Each structure stands twice: as C-alpha cells, then as structure tokens.
Amino acid sequence: MTAREQMVLDDITRVSGVKSAILVAADDGLVVAESALEGQATEAAAAFAARLAQRLAALTRTLHTPPMSVMLLQATGGQLFVAAGGEGLLLVAVTGNDVNIGEVRLALLDAAGRLN
Amino acid sequence: MRALEPWVEGPLRTFVAESQVRVALLMTSAGQVVAQHGFTRSLDVMTAAALGAGIVASTRELARETGAGTFGAIVHQGGKQGVFLAPFSMPDAQWIGLAVFGPDTSIGLVQLFFGRMVDDLVKTAPRTLPGREVLPETFEDDLNASLRALFGR
Amino acid sequence: MxxxxxxxxxxxxxxxxxxxxxxxxxxxxxxxxxxxxxxxxxxxxxxxxxxxxxxxxxxxxxxxxxxxxxxxxxxxxxxxxxxxxxxxxxxxxxxxxxxxxxxxxxxxxxxxxxxxxxxxxxxxxxxxxxxxxxSRTEPAAGAPEPAPAEPRAAVDATPTLLFDQQGRVLRGKLERSDGVDASDAVAAALAGVSREAERATRMLELGEWRAIAIESGAVNYELRTPTSETLLLVMRGREVPAGRLARIADKAVDQARQWLEELA
Structure with missing residues (x-):
C-alpha cells in the first residue's frame, strides 16, 4: 500500500458513517489497501464487492452500456458502495444506513479520480 | 464428498458451497488424504495429494533457504481455472488444503472461506488427529487405505 | 411540550x-x-x-x-x-x-x-x-384540480423487466440502445445476482438486501426484489436522478407485487 493510496482511503473514511474504505483487485477480490474502523471485515467486503461487480458487469455488457461507474447495495443494516477505481481496481466503502449517500458517492468518485 | 474423519465433512461442505470451488482436497502435510470433494477417480486424488504436499514442502524449504520466513497460500491463476494451495495448523498437526476454482468465483472468496473453514476445523477437531508421522515405507499403504475409504473401494 | x-x-x-x-x-x-x-x-x-x-x-x-x-x-x-x-x-x-x-x-x-x-x-x-x-364531467366549484399523475406516468415511461430467480422473463421488456430486445439476455445474466447480494449482506452482517443501484455511463439502473422469487430491474437515463429512480422503482415494485398477486 502506498502512502497516496492510504491518504485517499483515509479521506473516504472521514465521511460520517463510513466504516471502511478498501481498494480491491477487481478480478481477484483481494484487498490492495484499506482504511477501516477496528473490527471491520475488509477481506470479506473486498471479496463480495468484487464478486457482485463481476456479476453486474454482465448487465452493462448485455445492454451495451458503458461499464459500471458506481454501484450501491442497500440493505436493512447498512450499505456497500463500489466504484470503478482505475485499471483493474475497485473502490469499496461499507457504511451504515445513517449516511449521506450523495456525499459517500462523491468521496468515492473523487478518490477514484485521484488514484487514476 | 468423502471424508475419512466425519467431523471434517461439515466445514468442508460449507467451504465448497460458499466458495463455489470445483474441487477440494484436505490432506496432512505428509500427503495423507483426509477428505475430498469433486474428484472422480482415485488416481487424481493420489496425484493431487502427492503433488500438493510436495509443492508445500518445497516452497517451505525455498522460503527457509532464502530467509523469506514462511509462505502463506500459493495461488496459480490460469486462464479458465485457478489452483489454491495452503498449509495450515491444526491442534497437533500440519494440514494442507487444495482447491481448484473456475470463473464463477474469485481468489478473494476462496481465500475468505478457506480461512473460515480452517477456523471451523480447529474448533471441531478432536484431540487426536490423523497427523501421525508417516514413514516412507508405509506411505503408499497409508495412501491406498485412505483412497479406499474415500472412494469406497 | x-x-x-x-x-x-x-x-x-x-x-x-x-x-x-x-x-x-x-x-x-x-x-x-x-x-x-x-x-x-x-x-x-x-x-x-x-x-x-x-x-x-x-x-x-x-x-x-x-x-x-x-x-x-x-x-x-x-x-x-x-x-x-x-x-x-x-x-x-x-x-x-x-x-x-x-x-x-x-x-x-x-x-x-x-x-x-x-x-x-x-x-x-x-x-x-x-x-x-x-358529476366529474362538470367539475364542481372548489373541487381540487387533478394534479398530473406523475408517479404513475413516470413508472409507465420507465423500461422495466420482471423476471424470476431462474432467469425467466415474467413481464416487461428491456431494449438495447439499438432497439434490440435484450430482455431474455438480461434476465439470464442477472438470475443469480439476488443470491450473491443475499450472501454478501449476510456475510457482511448488513441485514437483508433491499436494492442495488448501478450507474453506467448515461444510464442508471435499479434492481429490486418484489418477492423472494422475483427480481425487478428498472432503467432510466442519467437525466432522472438516482433518488427519483429509486422512487420510481418503489412504485414499479408495488405494481409488480399487485400483478403477481392477481396472477396467483
């Protein structure tokens, strides 16, 4: 993990309600870099986020629309954000439900731009 | 799925279901097969167990020679499928897990659920494990006995 | 107080x-x-x-x-x-x-x-x-002016596809930008996504999944589960903000449930 990656991820976790921010290898679902509150299962979030992104890529391929830029999985107990993070990478954030979705989305897109 | 030790079956079954690997093999560090899923012929199991144990042993030796400490999992990602091979510690023995996976899963998921299976195995393991020293002269007999049990022959 | x-x-x-x-x-x-x-x-x-x-x-x-x-x-x-x-x-x-x-x-x-x-x-x-x-043909004085039925209209104008967990289309249609019907292909491609989402939220202790919103260039998608057996995908251009698409999806889910109930 480079200092720049760490700084970018730390900026995401500063957004209120964000529990973890992870840079993930899109094909493997492995953690490349992370910034997380204590006790957060970043390995699991990375693996599942990458898997979901792979599955949903079939949708955009089928409908001939551009690759996914942002995905948000909403659940009763929290949310999983995934953004395309550059060459073969994904930016993932796990949050609670009491979070400003627009702010997290912008933080991820900003981070993706800084990493590219 | 076949397991020599019944308590192994639950954790291995969960691992296979959750990680969606195609083939899984658990063995002792000496190559003694403990459980398998997805193999159809005893010869395949024999080859995989021998090669898996050999790769882990040689990798460990390489790590020792180069002062690299210890290696964790060994992953080979091919075009259509990948191989995951990882040694792990049971209460009184070293075991090895081998999994073959396709594009319907990922290394991250295999690694994640492998870790959980190891935790489950350690929790459910009886005090005495099938990890006794296997002498070269009894190795083949042991392996054949394991294969008979695993394939019902 | x-x-x-x-x-x-x-x-x-x-x-x-x-x-x-x-x-x-x-x-x-x-x-x-x-x-x-x-x-x-x-x-x-x-x-x-x-x-x-x-x-x-x-x-x-x-x-x-x-x-x-x-x-x-x-x-x-x-x-x-x-x-x-x-x-x-x-x-x-x-x-x-x-x-x-x-x-x-x-x-x-x-x-x-x-x-x-x-x-x-x-x-x-x-x-x-x-x-x-x-007396509707001659509205009484003081009667409320009917507001444009935007929610219903918005749902009707939204390409929507209802399909089951086995990838079979139940209702609706989705087309590619070149006009080719992609309904069957989309249903097949997304058939297992619900299980993936369910597994992800279970393993990450996020509870039960409710929706997946996807941004893809000029198009936004929203995926829902009207029932445990079905999935619903709605699709709109980026000019419809994600928040509004979520509301349109809410209504599409209601309609889908009603349709499924009538079918049962």
Missing part, C-alpha cells in the same frame, strides 16, 4: 434503539418542526424497517411538508407491512383525492370504513367523493 421534547431527545441520545423516537417525532410534528421530525422519524424507520407505525409517522410528516410522493411511498410501505393499517388507508385516500384519482380514494376510504365502522366522517367522505365522480 418543550420539556417533553428535551427529555425524549435525551432518552433517544442515550439509547438510539429506543422506540421513544415515535413520540418524539410526533411531538416535533405537532410543534411544526417538520425537518427535525422527519430526521427523527427517518432514522427510527431505518432502525425499525418492519415497524409500520414508524413509516406511518414518516408519511404524515411528509404529507405535512407537502411531499406527496414521499408520503405515498411511506404509506405504501405501511400497507405492505400491515395491510389493515387504518391510518395508511386514510392517508392514501387523501393523496389519491389530491391527485384526482377519486376511484382509488374511494377504495381506500371504503377499506378504512370497514376497519373503523363507527367513524362517520369516513362514510360522509365516501359519499361526497362519489357524488363528485358522478
């Missing part, structure tokens, strides 16, 4: 899981502090998504704020959780009346009257609206 609000605010701060949020939000609503009431009720409904009264409260606050769409969504949620909720039927009757859908308004009022037969105001409201329906 202010002291009560302060005490309830303190109680909620000390125990965010407390159900006191219901009384606190109601007290704030009555005091006219609608934004604060909405925040409290929204957080409470987030913590207790299966609590019908929380969504009912949310709906009443949104109705007070003039947010008809928000109130409609919340009361629809109430009816999903508690089909015989008197307040929700009254609320939806009111919204339908405001939007000029008098038939729907009467249906909700009739159900409300069945639930509360002693409420004479319901019977007279039904009578009044029925007489308006009869």
């Amino acid at each position: 202010t002291d009560d609000i302060a005490a309830m605010t303190l109680e909620l701060a000390q125990d965010p899981n407390s159900l006191v949020f219901l009384r606190l939000a109601e007290a704030l609503r009555r005091k006219g502090q609608l934004d604060a009431a909405l925040t409290v009720a929204g957080r409470g409904a987030g913590r207790y998504p299966e609590l019908a009264d929380a969504h009912d409260l949310l709906a009443r606050i949104q109705a007070d704020k003039g947010d008809g769409d928000g109130a409609f969504d919340a009361w629809t949620t109430v009816l999903r959780l508690a089909p015989d909720h008197l307040g929700a039927h009254k609320g939806l009757a009111f919204i339908a009346y405001r939007t000029g859908d008098l038939g729907r308004s009467v249906r909700h009022l009739t159900r409300a009257l069945e639930l509360a037969p002693a409420d004479t105001s319901l019977a007279s409201a039904i009578e009044r609206i029925r007489s308006m329906m009869v």
Whole structure:
C-alpha cells in the first residue's frame, strides 16, 4: 500500500458513517489497501464487492452500456458502495444506513479520480 | 464428498458451497488424504495429494533457504481455472488444503472461506488427529487405505 | 411540550434503539418542526424497517411538508407491512383525492370504513367523493384540480423487466440502445445476482438486501426484489436522478407485487 493510496482511503473514511474504505483487485477480490474502523471485515467486503461487480458487469455488457461507474447495495443494516477505481481496481466503502449517500458517492468518485 | 474423519465433512461442505470451488482436497502435510470433494477417480486424488504436499514442502524449504520466513497460500491463476494451495495448523498437526476454482468465483472468496473453514476445523477437531508421522515405507499403504475409504473401494 | 421534547431527545441520545423516537417525532410534528421530525422519524424507520407505525409517522410528516410522493411511498410501505393499517388507508385516500384519482380514494376510504365502522366522517367522505365522480364531467366549484399523475406516468415511461430467480422473463421488456430486445439476455445474466447480494449482506452482517443501484455511463439502473422469487430491474437515463429512480422503482415494485398477486 502506498502512502497516496492510504491518504485517499483515509479521506473516504472521514465521511460520517463510513466504516471502511478498501481498494480491491477487481478480478481477484483481494484487498490492495484499506482504511477501516477496528473490527471491520475488509477481506470479506473486498471479496463480495468484487464478486457482485463481476456479476453486474454482465448487465452493462448485455445492454451495451458503458461499464459500471458506481454501484450501491442497500440493505436493512447498512450499505456497500463500489466504484470503478482505475485499471483493474475497485473502490469499496461499507457504511451504515445513517449516511449521506450523495456525499459517500462523491468521496468515492473523487478518490477514484485521484488514484487514476 | 468423502471424508475419512466425519467431523471434517461439515466445514468442508460449507467451504465448497460458499466458495463455489470445483474441487477440494484436505490432506496432512505428509500427503495423507483426509477428505475430498469433486474428484472422480482415485488416481487424481493420489496425484493431487502427492503433488500438493510436495509443492508445500518445497516452497517451505525455498522460503527457509532464502530467509523469506514462511509462505502463506500459493495461488496459480490460469486462464479458465485457478489452483489454491495452503498449509495450515491444526491442534497437533500440519494440514494442507487444495482447491481448484473456475470463473464463477474469485481468489478473494476462496481465500475468505478457506480461512473460515480452517477456523471451523480447529474448533471441531478432536484431540487426536490423523497427523501421525508417516514413514516412507508405509506411505503408499497409508495412501491406498485412505483412497479406499474415500472412494469406497 | 418543550420539556417533553428535551427529555425524549435525551432518552433517544442515550439509547438510539429506543422506540421513544415515535413520540418524539410526533411531538416535533405537532410543534411544526417538520425537518427535525422527519430526521427523527427517518432514522427510527431505518432502525425499525418492519415497524409500520414508524413509516406511518414518516408519511404524515411528509404529507405535512407537502411531499406527496414521499408520503405515498411511506404509506405504501405501511400497507405492505400491515395491510389493515387504518391510518395508511386514510392517508392514501387523501393523496389519491389530491391527485384526482377519486376511484382509488374511494377504495381506500371504503377499506378504512370497514376497519373503523363507527367513524362517520369516513362514510360522509365516501359519499361526497362519489357524488363528485358522478358529476366529474362538470367539475364542481372548489373541487381540487387533478394534479398530473406523475408517479404513475413516470413508472409507465420507465423500461422495466420482471423476471424470476431462474432467469425467466415474467413481464416487461428491456431494449438495447439499438432497439434490440435484450430482455431474455438480461434476465439470464442477472438470475443469480439476488443470491450473491443475499450472501454478501449476510456475510457482511448488513441485514437483508433491499436494492442495488448501478450507474453506467448515461444510464442508471435499479434492481429490486418484489418477492423472494422475483427480481425487478428498472432503467432510466442519467437525466432522472438516482433518488427519483429509486422512487420510481418503489412504485414499479408495488405494481409488480399487485400483478403477481392477481396472477396467483
């Protein structure tokens, strides 16, 4: 993990309600870099986020629309954000439900731009 | 799925279901097969167990020679499928897990659920494990006995 | 009242899981502090998504704020959780009346009257609206101007595909930008996604999954599960913001459920 990656991820976790921010290898679902509150299962979030992104890529391929830029999985107990993070990478954030979705989305897109 | 030790079956079954690997093999560090899923012929199991144990042993030796400490999992990602091979510690023995996976899963998921299976195995393991020293002269007999049990022959 | 609000605010701060949020939000609503009431009720409904009264409260606050769409969504949620909720039927009757859908308004009022037969105001409201329906070709003075039925129209204008977990199309159609029907291919491609999402939220301890929103260039998608056996995909251009697409998806889910019920 480079200092720049760490700084970018730390900026995401500063957004209120964000529990973890992870840079993930899109094909493997492995953690490349992370910034997380204590006790957060970043390995699991990375693996599942990458898997979901792979599955949903079939949708955009089928409908001939551009690759996914942002995905948000909403659940009763929290949310999983995934953004395309550059060459073969994904930016993932796990949050609670009491979070400003627009702010997290912008933080991820900003981070993706800084990493590219 | 076949397991020599019944308590192994639950954790291995969960691992296979959750990680969606195609083939899984658990063995002792000496190559003694403990459980398998997805193999159809005893010869395949024999080859995989021998090669898996050999790769882990040689990798460990390489790590020792180069002062690299210890290696964790060994992953080979091919075009259509990948191989995951990882040694792990049971209460009184070293075991090895081998999994073959396709594009319907990922290394991250295999690694994640492998870790959980190891935790489950350690929790459910009886005090005495099938990890006794296997002498070269009894190795083949042991392996054949394991294969008979695993394939019902 | 202010002291009560302060005490309830303190109680909620000390125990965010407390159900006191219901009384606190109601007290704030009555005091006219609608934004604060909405925040409290929204957080409470987030913590207790299966609590019908929380969504009912949310709906009443949104109705007070003039947010008809928000109130409609919340009361629809109430009816999903508690089909015989008197307040929700009254609320939806009111919204339908405001939007000029008098038939729907009467249906909700009739159900409300069945639930509360002693409420004479319901019977007279039904009578009044029925007489308006009869003379609808010549609207009476003072009758509400029917508002454009945007929610329904928005749903109707949205490409929507309902399919089952086995990847079989049930209803709707999705086309590629070149006009080729891609419904079967999309249903097949997304058939297992619900299980993946369910597994991800279970393993990450996020609870039950509700929606997946996807941004893809000039297109936004939203994926829902109207029932445990089905998936619904809605698709709109980026000119429809994600928040509005979510509301359109809510309504599409309601329609899909209704259609599935009629089919059963």
